[in-house]
Amino acid sequence: MAAKRKTPVKSRNPDLIRGVGKYSRSKMYHKRGLWAIKAKNGGVFPRHDPKPKAPAAAAEKPPKFYPAEDVKKPLLNKRKPKPTKLRASITPGTVLILLAGRFMGKRVVFLKQLPSGLLLVTGPFKINGVPLRRVNQSYVIATSTKVDISGVNVEKFDDKYFAKEVDKKKKKSEGEFFEAEKEDKKKLPEDKKEDQKSVDASLIKSIEGVPDLKAYLAARFSLKSGMKPHELVF
Amino acid sequence: NSSILIPSPPLSSISNTITHKQTPKMPFKRYVEIGRVALVNYGKDYGKLVVIVDVVDQNRALVDAPDMVRGQMNFKRLTLTDITIDIPRVPKKKTLIEAMEKADVKNKWESSSWGRKLIVQKRRASLNDFDRFKLMLAKIKRSGVIKQELAKLKKENAS
Numbered sequence: 001m002a003a004k005r006k007t008p009v010k011s012r013n014p015d016l017i018r019g020v021g022k023y024s025r026s027k028m029y030h031k032r033g034l035w036a037i038k039a040k041n042g043g044v045f046p047r048h049d050p051k052p053k054a055p056a057a058a059a060e061k062p063p064k065f066y067p068a069e070d071v072k073k074p075l076l077n078k079r080k081p082k083p084t085k086l087r088a089s090i091t092p093g094t095v096l097i098l099l100a101g102r103f104m105g106k107r108v109v110f111l112k113q114l115p116s117g118l119l120l121v122t123g124p125f126k127i128n129g130v131p132l133r134r135v136n137q138s139y140v141i142a143t144s145t146k147v148d149i150s151g152v153n154v155e156k157f158d159d160k161y162f163a164k165e166v167d168k169k170k171k172k173s174e175g176e177f178f179e180a181e182k183e184d185k186k187k188l189p190e191d192k193k194e195d196q197k198s199v200d201a202s203l204i205k206s207i208e209g210v211p212d213l214k215a216y217l218a219a220r221f222s223l224k225s226g227m228k229p230h231e232l233v234f
Numbered sequence: 235n236s237s238i239l240i241p242s243p244p245l246s247s248i249s250n251t252i253t254h255k256q257t258p259k260m261p262f263k264r265y266v267e268i269g270r271v272a273l274v275n276y277g278k279d280y281g282k283l284v285v286i287v288d289v290v291d292q293n294r295a296l297v298d299a300p301d302m303v304r305g306q307m308n309f310k311r312l313t314l315t316d317i318t319i320d321i322p323r324v325p326k327k328k329t330l331i332e333a334m335e336k337a338d339v340k341n342k343w344e345s346s347s348w349g350r351k352l353i354v355q356k357r358r359a360s361l362n363d364f365d366r367f368k369l370m371l372a373k374i375k376r377s378g379v380i381k382q383e384l385a386k387l388k389k390e391n392a393s
Contacts, residue, residue, distance in 0.1 A: 097363070107363075145364040216367045234363045 084117035089142040093149035096121065097141040097221045097234070103130050105220035109147050109203060116159045124200035127207070127217045132196055134162055143234045147213070151202030156195075264314040266295065269321045271339055272312040281352070283343060284312070285334070288324050296324065300331050317342050 013021040111120045123130030288296035298304040319337040343349040
């Protein structure tokens with residue numbers, strides 16, 4: 001096909017009434033410039049030969065098996081899952097309180113939302129021991145405290161970064177079953193440690209700029225006597 | 235033929251209040267009167283200061299405030315304050331606002347201990363999680379200083 005136009009061309013034949021145009025066929029022939037195209041092409045309208053089709057794939061073998069009844073084709077599903085809608089109170093740099101898991105009660109800095117919908121979060125590690133981690137939005141309270149996150153580059157982190165390492169399958173003989181199952185704890189690869197350090201470096205600087213913020217992030221949140229969660233402002 | 239002696243109120247207490255306040259020694263100190271400032275303690279206008287501009291019947295008053303449409307309210311929804319202002323019965327909004335400025339209701343209220351308590355309550359309720367953390371640190375610091383002084387005094391006393 002000829003190159004597509006950037007904007008679709010408005011019809012050169014305005015409607016007088018729906019179904020009736022202002023200009024006749026001959027007038028439109030002139031308006032569209034078909035005479036000029038023909039003149040350019042030597043009195044004939046340009047004709048492009050159809051592209052030669054690739055030779056048909058080697059003749060398919062007739063199938064060995066024909067089902068007795070008609071087999072229904074499943075309906076086409078073009079649905080693309082979207083990442084979870086992020087709460088308006090959660091913006092990059094927000095301090096979040098984790099509500100479940102190993103780091104329950106820790107106050108943590110939000111970096112960005114990953115394509116799977118999970119939130120990418122970091123302690124920073126030096127301050128409260130929470131590494132770069134994924135966290136579900138539902139298990140988080142967003143506070144109104146924000147940290148300046150402009151110096152941090154989080155482009156390279158996505159869900160694949162956090163995928164588990166796949167072990168090669170090991171065949172176990174009977175004798176080995178009774179030995180210690182795991183050799184030793186998996187070591188964290190050096191490049192992940194480097195990533196943590198680079199992300200945290202600028203974060204820690206902006207955190208130390210605010211008085212008491214470092215101690216705040218280092219402390220855990222807990223409900224004390226008299227605190228009513230539905231009345232607390234976070 | 236027992237004559238009831240109604241003692242006249244001392245000169246200092248004569249104001250534009252209704253004359254039912256005749257005996258000087260009454261158990262009540264705050265009365266419903268036109269111009270009495272009250273705090274709304276229930277309903278849509280909870281926490282607002284309003285002025286009683288008229289009495290409808292035994293249970294209800296006509297009540298007005300600079301930022302609200304004049305309307306009736308049951309007395310049970312009002313808590314009387316010590317502040318009164320000088321207004322005629324059912325004044326125009328403009329007159330009401332002028333009278334409130336003249337009596338300086340806002341400042342009187344905010345400097346009264348009741349008003350100050352409410353302000354503190356509101357501030358405490360609006361504290362951020364970070365603010366509560368900073369508050370905790372400040373309390374610890376303050377109590378540390380106090381305990382030091384106390385220890386000093388104890389030492390002096392013991393010796």
